[in-house]
Amino acid sequence: MIIVMEENASEPQIRTVTERLIELGFDIHRSTGERYTILGAVGSRPADERDFELMEGVHEVIRVSAPYKLASRAFHPEGTRIKIRDVEIGGDNVVVMAGPCTVESKEQVETVAAEVSKLGVKVLRGGAFKPRTSPYSFQGLGEPGLKLLREAADRNGMLTISEIMESSQIPMFLKYVDILQVGARNMQNFNLLRDLAKLAKPILLKRGPAATIEETLLSAEYLMAGGNHQVIICERGIKTFETYTRNTLDISAIPVIKKLSHLPVVADPSHGTGRRDKVPPMARAAVAAGADGLLIEVHNCPEKALCDGAQSLLPEQFSRLMGQLRMIAPAIERTVD
Numbered sequence: 001m002i003i004v005m006e007e008n009a010s011e012p013q014i015r016t017v018t019e020r021l022i023e024l025g026f027d028i029h030r031s032t033g034e035r036y037t038i039l040g041a042v043g044s045r046p047a048d049e050r051d052f053e054l055m056e057g058v059h060e061v062i063r064v065s066a067p068y069k070l071a072s073r074a075f076h077p078e079g080t081r082i083k084i085r086d087v088e089i090g091g092d093n094v095v096v097m098a099g100p101c102t103v104e105s106k107e108q109v110e111t112v113a114a115e116v117s118k119l120g121v122k123v124l125r126g127g128a129f130k131p132r133t134s135p136y137s138f139q140g141l142g143e144p145g146l147k148l149l150r151e152a153a154d155r156n157g158m159l160t161i162s163e164i165m166e167s168s169q170i171p172m173f174l175k176y177v178d179i180l181q182v183g184a185r186n187m188q189n190f191n192l193l194r195d196l197a198k199l200a201k202p203i204l205l206k207r208g209p210a211a212t213i214e215e216t217l218l219s220a221e222y223l224m225a226g227g228n229h230q231v232i233i234c235e236r237g238i239k240t241f242e243t244y245t246r247n248t249l250d251i252s253a254i255p256v257i258k259k260l261s262h263l264p265v266v267a268d269p270s271h272g273t274g275r276r277d278k279v280p281p282m283a284r285a286a287v288a289a290g291a292d293g294l295l296i297e298v299h300n301c302p303e304k305a306l307c308d309g310a311q312s313l314l315p316e317q318f319s320r321l322m323g324q325l326r327m328i329a330p331a332i333e334r335t336v337d
């Protein structure tokens, strides 16, 4: 943190700021120029810049280092690779995870799993506990849904990803799920993050609908500070003034997070757009922008889906998209298996 004092700051004012910084554990490097005195505060403890901005004689406070440490690229200059059986997320291969929004029945999840597996997908998605805006909407099948997801994945040699909503569900998820998804609405459920931090399981952390990139990385930091370094960040669209799409998929967040952090970044163009016809272009854009993976909703009969049918691709649309992604990836020295 750098504190620039006012031009006419008095020596007692400078001393008060310095003493406060020392009290907080910072080492101070003072430089006195012709007009300004600058205090360089070096330390590892976080401090609230606003406290200093309000002090007498302070002109400006400039934060130098990011408030997250373990999630920052400075901590781990190489990109993190997360290996789960034969799948590596964060390597050269862009990992496509696909499946229905929600597990609805054995027949539905088995059909979709077989379709996407045939196209090379190795991670099957499917929610069993759904965070629905309305309490009257379908809330998911619960544990039987997770079991169906697991069985469909096993039949096709796939991994599973599903959303966990609360800490009490952890033992159940450990039985059926390979990647635990923290949904956008729970990104700042710090108690849940602290409990997931104790697990030796990869976590896919979705960016909250109104979360900044820094807030997202601080949520990742909760998981990492508690001991779980297998964290994947997911850009799934944020709330803006635009109403045409369900959310605004922030493609630029992909290169921004890749620069700030070593964690793999996945994009979810299904929730990011909310409309089936917009999913393939945004999926292509996300891969071109450097995403390490995609999370895509696919349904065998989207018009009858119990959740998010409008944004679910039909298997033939998904097949066409996979072909396109396989052509785009080599342009940026990546592959799509």
Ligand code: PEP
Binding pocket: 101, 127, 131, 163, 182, 183, 184, 185, 206, 236, 268, 271
């Ligand atoms: C989902 O993946 O089905 C989901 C509910 O996602 P989000 O948390 O991004 O809304």
Ligand code: MN
Binding pocket: 101, 102, 271, 297, 307, 308
């Ligand atoms: Mn969904």
